[in-house]
Structures are given as structure tokens and as C-alpha cells.
Amino acid sequence: MNKFSITQYLLILCVVVLGFTYALPNLYPTQPSIQVAYTDSGKSADQPLMNELVTILEKNGSGYEEIFLRDNKIVIKFSTLDQQLDSKTILQNTLLDRVIIALNLEPTTPDWLKDLGGKPVKLGLDLSGGVHFLLEVDIDTAKQGRLELLLDTYRKTFKEDRIAFSDSSIKDLALHFKFRDQDSYNKALKKYRNDSPGLTGLQYIITERPSSNTLILEYSDVALREIRDYAVGQNLTTLRNRVNELGVSEPIVQRQGATRIVVQLPGVQDPTAAKKIIGKTANLEFRLEANSRTSPLRKEEFNFKDNDYATAFLEKAVVVSGDRVTNANTGFDESGFSQVNITLDMQGGRAMQKATSGNIGRKLAVLFVEQKSKSELVTDENGNNIIEQTTYIEKNIISLATIQAVLGTSFRITGVGNPQEASELALLLRAGALAAPMKFVEERTVGPSLGKENIELGMRSIMIGFALVVIFMTLYYRVFGIAANVSLFLNLVLITGIMSLLGATLTLPGIAGIVLTVGMAVDANVLIFARIREELKEKDPQSAIHDGFSRAFVTIFDANVTTLIAALILYIIGTGPVKGFAITLSIGIVTSMFTAIMCTRAMVNLIYGNKNIKELKI
Amino acid sequence: MDIRFQFMKYRKIAAMASVALFAVSILSLSFRGLSLGLDFSGGTLVEVTYETPVELETIRNTLIDNGYDDSQVVNFGTNLDVLIKVADQNGNSSIGENIFNILESNGFKGELKRVEFVGPQVGAELRDQGGLGMLVALFMILFYVAFRFQYKFALGAVSALGHDVVIILGLFSVFGWDFDLTVLAALLAVIGYSLNDTIVVSDRIRENFRTQRELGSQDMIDLSLNQTLGRTVVTSLTTLLVLFALFIFGGEMIKGFSLALILGVLVGTYSSIYVVANMLMSLTLTQEDLAVPEPEGADFDDIL
Numbered sequence: 042m043n044k045f046s047i048t049q050y051l052l053i054l055c056v057v058v059l060g061f062t063y064a065l066p067n068l069y070p071t072q073p074s075i076q077v078a079y080t081d082s083g084k085s086a087d088q089p090l091m092n093e094l095v096t097i098l099e100k101n102g103s104g105y106e107e108i109f110l111r112d113n114k115i116v117i118k119f120s121t122l123d124q125q126l127d128s129k130t131i132l133q134n135t136l137l138d139r140v141i142i143a144l145n146l147e148p149t150t151p152d153w154l155k156d157l158g159g160k161p162v163k164l165g166l167d168l169s170g171g172v173h174f175l176l177e178v179d180i181d182t183a184k185q186g187r188l189e190l191l192l193d194t195y196r197k198t199f200k201e202d203r204i205a206f207s208d209s210s211i212k213d214l215a216l217h218f219k220f221r222d223q224d225s226y227n228k229a230l231k232k233y234r235n236d237s238p239g240l241t242g243l244q245y246i247i248t249e250r251p252s253s254n255t256l257i258l259e260y261s262d263v264a265l266r267e268i269r270d271y272a273v274g275q276n277l278t279t280l281r282n283r284v285n286e287l288g289v290s291e292p293i294v295q296r297q298g299a300t301r302i303v304v305q306l307p308g309v310q311d312p313t314a315a316k317k318i319i320g321k322t323a324n325l326e327f328r329l330e331a332n333s334r335t336s337p338l339r340k341e342e343f344n345f346k347d348n349d350y351a352t353a354f355l356e357k358a359v360v361v362s363g364d365r366v367t368n369a370n371t372g373f374d375e376s377g378f379s380q381v382n383i384t385l386d387m388q389g390g391r392a393m394q395k396a397t398s399g400n401i402g403r404k405l406a407v408l409f410v411e412q413k414s415k416s417e418l419v420t421d422e423n424g425n426n427i428i429e430q431t432t433y434i435e436k437n438i439i440s441l442a443t444i445q446a447v448l449g450t451s452f453r454i455t456g457v458g459n460p461q462e463a464s465e466l467a468l469l470l471r472a473g474a475l476a477a478p479m480k481f482v483e484e485r486t487v488g489p490s491l492g493k494e495n496i497e498l499g500m501r502s503i504m505i506g507f508a509l510v511v512i513f514m515t516l517y518y519r520v521f522g523i524a525a526n527v528s529l530f531l532n533l534v535l536i537t538g539i540m541s542l543l544g545a546t547l548t549l550p551g552i553a554g555i556v557l558t559v560g561m562a563v564d565a566n567v568l569i570f571a572r573i574r575e576e577l578k579e580k581d582p583q584s585a586i587h588d589g590f591s592r593a594f595v596t597i598f599d600a601n602v603t604t605l606i607a608a609l610i611l612y613i614i615g616t617g618p619v620k621g622f623a624i625t626l627s628i629g630i631v632t633s634m635f636t637a638i639m640c641t642r643a644m645v646n647l648i649y650g651n652k653n654i655k656e657l658k659i
Numbered sequence: 660m661d662i663r664f665q666f667m668k669y670r671k672i673a674a675m676a677s678v679a680l681f682a683v684s685i686l687s688l689s690f691r692g693l694s695l696g697l698d699f700s701g702g703t704l705v706e707v708t709y710e711t712p713v714e715l716e717t718i719r720n721t722l723i724d725n726g727y728d729d730s731q732v733v734n735f736g737t738n739l740d741v742l743i744k745v746a747d748q749n750g751n752s753s754i755g756e757n758i759f760n761i762l763e764s765n766g767f768k769g770e771l772k773r774v775e776f777v778g779p780q781v782g783a784e785l786r787d788q789g790g791l792g793m794l795v796a797l798f799m800i801l802f803y804v805a806f807r808f809q810y811k812f813a814l815g816a817v818s819a820l821g822h823d824v825v826i827i828l829g830l831f832s833v834f835g836w837d838f839d840l841t842v843l844a845a846l847l848a849v850i851g852y853s854l855n856d857t858i859v860v861s862d863r864i865r866e867n868f869r870t871q872r873e874l875g876s877q878d879m880i881d882l883s884l885n886q887t888l889g890r891t892v893v894t895s896l897t898t899l900l901v902l903f904a905l906f907i908f909g910g911e912m913i914k915g916f917s918l919a920l921i922l923g924v925l926v927g928t929y930s931s932i933y934v935v936a937n938m939l940m941s942l943t944l945t946q947e948d949l950a951v952p953e954p955e956g957a958d959f960d961d962i963l
Binding site for chain 1: 778
């Protein structure tokens with residue numbers, strides 16, 4: 042009685058060994074490293090770049106341990122933090138903004154473990170330090186923009202098709218057209234109906250008002266969802282590019298819900314700088330400077346960005362806008378001044394060529410378009426003073442340069458100020474445009490020292506909690522207590538192993554979840570042991586052990602399933618750190634069932650199984 | 660059968676105590692409300708650490724001079740750590756940096772430990788989600804227990820959980836402790852824990868109702884409570900041990916969390932003895948309620 046078959050022992054052993062293997066990477070320390078990637082995200086790091094890096098590092102005598110290519114990036118490992126920082130400065134000063142260099146801590150997991158898929162647990166921002174942003178995409182502006190485009194299109198189409206209308210406007214996110222006669226009205230209605238079917242369903246909702254010859258066109262829910270998804274998707278791409286510019290080693294840029302985007306930047310210590318680049322709702326326009334022949338109706342006056350008093354008149358027509366820019370970087374011109382080299386896509390290049398070919402000698406302006414917001418105190422209908430935030434668009438000239446030659450897809454702007462300003466302009470040009478403005482709705486910054494402190498405190502609580510439970514269990518249950526303690530330790534190993542394997546993120550509440558699991562995991566064993574004690578009153582030790590385990594199982598199972606339900610809901614509603622708590626709690630519940638029941642049983646069987654026991658100390 | 664403690668003899672007193680605590684909690688929650696943490700209230704929080712202790716009053720005055728009239732300035736953990744909270748100012752996300760810059764330029768040179776900003780909309784959403792999550796959890800558990808046991812047990816279990824949650828919320832309200840997302844997480848964990856206890860007790864009551872047919876229901880419940888008492892005490896003790904370790908050594912950021920859990924374990928242990936059993940007594944659980952044979956341990960034997 043109370044014996045497992047060899048297969049059962051092997052199976053348990055197998056799980057335990059796997060747990061140890063995948064928990065193992067967490068024991069290896071991290072090593073300072075840097076990651077080098079090309080600024081142009083279309084280009085992957087290659088052998089020539091690696092050779093160049095090696096040459097620069099060797100010339101400057103800064104030692105490194107290892108250099109290799111991985112996922113479009115070159116990783117260089119160092120033995121000390123000083124080496125890492127020195128090398129970063131040297132490389133950045135030599136290669137300028139051709140490359141993006143990110144500081145990182147590389148795990149030193151040995152190769153055989155890596156081949157098995159072993160990796161250390163990911164740390165949440167509250168442990169690693171870093172910045173978390175939640176941005177909300179302003180979808181209404183995207184819708185409005187699309188409607189304006191649609192309004193333009195239909196005005197043009199109706200004119201071409203000789204459909205006469207007397208009034209056209211956008212009101213409450215709907216297109217209003219008032220036609221001159223019944224005939225035009227019918228033709229337009231037919232046109233709308235023809236245009237409406239899309240790949241995913243009808244695009245328009247058409248409201249007919251024949252009495253006033255008015256048609257109201259709104260986007261259908263299908264179309265609105267597409268507009269929303271497009272805007273969020275576009276912003277996601279732009280944000281990814283911008284975040285890459287920041288040189289963070291493992292950033293996260295993800296959509297959350299319908300209209301929100303999460304940005305997480307581990308290790309970033311200056312949230313202000315990160316916010317400046319991420320939150321830039323800027324775009325650029327290239328426009329010709331107005332000359333004496335430009336009609337007053339077709340020109341506008343703008344301020345210079347760095348000088349409030351200087352202004353210039355520009356043509357209203359935009360030659361090329363910022364979203365046509367495919368690449369931009371800084372360099373130096375013949376006389377050693379900073380310049381920005383710009384590359385446009387084909388369409389942008391053609392437009393630029395057309396605009397500049399007859400205009401050599403005139404000036405071309407780069408206009409900086411910025412979305413800003415201001416708060417105002419207003420009185421609402423109930424007479425309360427509330428602060429209202431309004432957004433407005435500000436356009437300033439950042440550069441006004443003479444056209445020297447016909448420009449095509451690539452050209453340069455000189456006279457852009459100091460190298461710092463030049464690289465900021467290049468960055469803005471590269472980062473691209475947003476499809477819709479965004480605002481920050483949540484921000485959490487954790488300094489690196491707090492992160493470290495959190496890890497230390499968390500680990501200390503786990504160890505102290507564990508020690509207390511171990512002492513108590515040994516004193517109270519003797520041999521069985523020791524078996525339970527071994528199971529408890531295995532439980533910790535399994536939690537770590539599973540978290541590492543799944544790539545789950547460990548947070549401070551997550552550590553708290555592990556601590557809680559330590560306390561609660563012994564419950565299963567306590568239940569079993571209490572039951573064995575009871576059974577001992579009526580039965581011999583062997584049957585008591587057997588019945589104790591099997592009777593307690595149902596209870597343990599029911600109790601754990603319900604806790605799992607609570608943890609699952611926590612996972613669904615929780616965000617960030619709290620999700621981490623739900624994860625460790627859930628994993629802990631499952632692993633504790635395995636260790637407390639199977640592992641403890643195996644140990645008890647090994648100790649007492651098939652033996653003639655007179656008395657059981659429990 | 661030895662019944663060492665006649666729990667049910669005191670059930671009326673316990674019921675009164677529970678009702679009183681519950682009433683006080685509800686009153687405090689409706690009049691005082693909860694002191695909502697940043698996650699739910701929205702606003703900005705800045706934590707700065709200094710090398711030498713600084714006067715909170717001077718920081719407060721500096722902030723007032725710079726237009727932040729409604730800021731709370733308190734020490735966090737030690738007197739070197741300063742926590743500044745500014746109530747929501749219409750979702751302006753740059754307050755945190757502004758405050759740090761103002762302090763730096765006024766001679767308070769310290770290290771920025773963390774900045775948290777939660778927009779008003781996000782705060783409201785987290786609030787709704789949290790409340791909803793709690794209700795969903797309670798209902799799902801009600802269903803599970805009704806399915807595995809019987810509806811009278813389910814009612815007992817859920818009233819025990821409701822009892823625990825309301826009393827902990829009440830304590831947070833009475834003492835004005837900060838109620839944030841981690842405390843909410845703790846509360847959900849308490850639901851899980853307290854249920855653990857409840858199920859162990861219910862399970863034993865169910866078993867005894869089938870096997871000990873000669874006893875009356877009061878004795879039956881007393882017997883079950885006594886049989887599970889050892890386990891209840893030991894588990895609560897080990898859990899409390901680790902929670903105190905967490906409370907004392909875990910740092911300031913999870914103090915509220917561990918506090919809620921400690922209270923939860925205490926209240927949860929009590930409620931699994933008195934609230935559940937009391938409910939079962941009042942609903943007069945009978946043999947017939949448990950007539951359908953449930954799978955017992957034997958079924959699981961082959962996987963062990």
C-alpha cells in the first residue's frame with residue numbers, strides 16, 4: 042500500500058527537473074551590453090557595420106567581451122558598466138545619428154539553456170524602473186478629417202457630373218448636401234448608393250429629405266470602425282518609429298482596447314524627454330515663399346519658431362508634407378555647418394521636382410505644424426466654473442532656404458543651426474506624421490533606485506515568509522512537515538520556471554502573490570495531514586495515509602478552483618502590476634496543487650510506503 | 660464524537676457582532692466614503708527622496724506659491740521620502756515634472772523616485788471595472804458553489820464573502836486608509852482565500868450530513884467545525900506569518916495590500932466559521948438537500 046509505480050515517480054521527477062531547468066536562467070547575473078541598430082528602420086545591421094564598430098572600439102582601446110548579430114541589431118557585451126558607457130559615447134560620437142545605440146543588461150544564460158528556450162523572468166516596470174504611458178487616440182478628429190476629404194471629393198464629382206447643389210457642409214460628423222432640383226437630388230442619391238458598398242459592407246448611412254432636396258450622409262458603423270482601426274494602426278506604427286529613436290532596448294508599444302495605445306520603456310530615466318518625442322503631434326509642410334506675383338488670397342503669414350518678431354509670407358499650397366519623408370539625418374556641409382539630409386518617397390520626389398523646377402532662386406520653407414492644447418476657465422450651463430481643454434494648431438517656420446537646384450527625392454537643408462537642433466529636426470522629419478492626435482491619459486514613472494529597492498524588499502519578504510512557514514511546519518508536523526516544506530520549495534521553483542517559460546512579467550504585486558502562495562500552498566498539505574491524523578483514530582497508519590490523501594483531494598480541488606476564478610477575474614480587470622499579481626497567484630495555485638498533492642505524496646510513499654508502521658508521528 | 664467547542668451556542672452573539680460591524684461599515688462607506696488612491700481618483704503623484712530630512716511645511720508653501728494649492732505633502736515610509744499628491748487638474752499630464760522642477764529650482768535637490776499620472780477618465784474606468792469585477796467574481800463563485808454543493812451552501816458562501824468584503828472596505832473607510840488598485844487586488848485575493856476556508860468547512864458539513872445521520876443539525880455543524888478547526892487555525896497562521904513578513908519587510912508600496920490581506924484572513928477565518936454555518940442553520944439544511952450522491956475521493960484515487 043502507498044506505493045507509486047516507477048512511471049509515476051519518473052513523471053513527477055520529469056516535471057520537477059523541467060521546473061529547475063527553466064528556473065535556472067534566473068540565477069545567472071546580467072552583463073552590461075549595448076545594442077546598435079541602423080537609424081533607418083528599413084535597414085538591418087550587417088557584417089560591414091559590425092566590422093566598423095570593431096574598428097572604432099579597437100582604435101579607442103575600449104575593451105569589449107563579445108560582439109555578435111541578433112535580430113537586425115548588433116549586440117556588444119562588456120565586463121564593466123564603465124566600459125559600456127565609454128563605448129557608447131565613443132560610438133555615438135563617431136557614427137552620429139546613422140545608428141541608434143541602446144544601453145542594456147544582457148542575460149548571461151549559457152547556450153545550452155538558451156537552446157532549450159530558457160530565459161530569465163521579465164521584470165515589470167515597477168521592478169526594472171522605466172516609464173509607462175497610456176495614450177488615447179482622438180478618433181473624432183480622424184473622422185472629421187475623413188469627412189472633409191469626402192466633402193472635397195463629392196464637391197468635385199458633383200461639379201463634373203453637373204449635379205447642381207446650393208449648399209454643402211459638415212455638421213455633427215455628417216455630410217449635408219442641398220441640391221438645386223429633384224433631378225440633381227436623384228442623381229446624387231444614385232451616386233451615393235453606388236459608392237456605398239465596400240469590401241466589408243455598406244460604408245454610408247444615407248438620410249433622404251426629398252422635401253428640401255437634402256441628402257445627409259454619415260459613415261456606417263463598419264466604416265467608422267475601419268477609420269478608427271486605421272487611425273490607431275497608423276499611430277501605432279508612428280509611435281514604434283518614434284520609440285525606436287529613443288534607443289530603448291526592449292520597448293513595448295501595444296494597442297489596448299479600441300482607441301488606446303500603451304507605451305512601456307524599461308530603463309528610461311527621463312520621462313520628460315521620452316514624452317517630448319512620443320507626444321509630439323507634429324507634422325511638417327514644405328512650402329514655397331510667396332513672391333510679388335503671388336496673389337494675396339493665396340499667401341499666408343507665419344512666425345519663425347526661434348524668433349517671435351520675424352515673419353514671412355508663404356504660399357498656401359503645400360508642396361510636400363511630412364508623411365512623404367522616408368528618411369532624414371544630419372551631416373555637415375562643406376564649410377562645417379550642420380545640415381539635414383532628406384529623402385522623400387517617389388510621389389514626394391515628383392511633387393518636389395515639379396515645384397522647384399521653375400523656381401530656382403526662390404526660397405523653400407519648412408513649416409512646423411504642432412498640435413497644442415490650452416486650458417481655459419469657462420462657465421458651464423449650471424453656472425459652475427470648469428477648466429476646458431481645447432486643442433489648436435500652431436504653424437511656425439523652422440527653416441527658409443534658397444533653392445539652389447531642382448530637387449528630387451533626396452536633397453539637403455543647410456543653415457539649420459547647431460548640431461543639436463539639426464538632429465532634432467532630422468528626428469522630427471523621420472518620425473513621421475500621426476493619423477490622429479493623441480493625448481496622455483496615464484503615466485507612471487518608476488526611478489531605477491525604486492525598482493531595485495522593490496526587488497530587494499520583495500525577495501526579502503519571500504525569504505522571510507518562506508523561512509517562517511518552514512520552521513512552523515517542521516515543528517508542527519515533523520517528517521510530514523519536512524515533506525511539505527520540500528514541496529513548498531519545489532512550488533517556488535515551478536512558479537519561477539513556468540513564469541520564465543511563458544515569458545510572463547513579474548511585478549511587485551506579483552512578488553506579493555508569490556508570498557501569498559507560500560502561505561496558502563501549505564494549506565493543501567495541512568488539509569491532508571489533518572485528515573490523516575483524524576483517520577489514524579480509527580485506522581492503521583497505511584490506510585490512514587491513503588484515505589487522508591484521497592479524502593482531502595476533493596476539498597483541495599474545490600477550494601482551489603474558486604480561488605482560480607477570483608484570480609482569473611483579477612487578470613481580466615487588472616492592469617499592469619495588478620495583472621502580475623493575478624498571474625503569479627494563478628500559476629501558484631496550479632503548481633501548488635501539483636506539489637502539495639503529487640510531490641508530497643511521492644515523498645510520503647518513499648518514506649512510509651510498503652512498510653509496517655506501528656505508529657505515525659504527525 | 661467529541662465536540663470541544665460548541666460554536667453554535669454563540670451563533671446569536673456572533674450574528675449580532677457581524678450585523679453590527681456590517682452596519683458600521685455600510686454607514687461609514689455611505690457617509691465618509693473611501694479615501695480613493697490615485698488609481699481611482701485620478702491625479703498626479705510624485706515621490707522624491709532626499710539625502711537629509713526636509714520640512715514638509717516648506718515644500719507645501721513652495722508648491723502653494725507656485726499655484727498648486729490643493730497638493731498633499733506627506734512622508735512616505737521614512738522622513739527622507741516625500742510623497743506629493745495633486746488632485747486631478749483636468750487631465751494635465753505634465754504636473755509631475757512641473758512639481759519636481761519647481762522643487763529643484765527652490766533648492767530641494769533630491770532624486771525622483773516615481774511619478775504617476777492617472778487621467779480622470781482612466782480613473783473612472785478603473786473604478787467601474789473594479790466594482791464590476793468584484794460583482795462578477797461573487798456571482799461566478801455563487802454558481803460554482805451552487806453547482807458543486809447546493810444552493811444553500813452557495814448562499815452561505817456568498818454572504819460570507821460579501822460580509823468579508825464590506826467589513827474590510829468599512830475598515831478602510833473608517834481609518835481613511837488609501838484604497839488603490841493593489842488593495843482591490845488584495846480584496847479579490849481575500850475572496851479567494853475566504854472561500855477556500857468556507858469550502859473546507861462546507862465540505863465537511865456535507866460529508867457529516869451523509870455519514871452521521873443520528874445527530875441534529877446544530878451538533879452536526881459543531882462537529883464539522885471542530886473537525887476542521889485544526890486545519891483552519893494552521894492555515895490562517897501560516898498565511899498570516901507570510902503576510903506579516905510582507906507587511907513589515909515588503910516596503911511602503913505594498914503596505915496597503917498586505918494590510919487588506921491580513922484583515923481579510925482574520926475576517927475570512929471568522930466568517931467561514933460563523934457566517935456560513937449561521938446561514939446554513941437559518942436556512943435549515945436537511946438530509947434531503949444533499950440526497951444526490953456526489954463523487955467522493957474514491958473517484959480521484961487512480962490519479963493519485
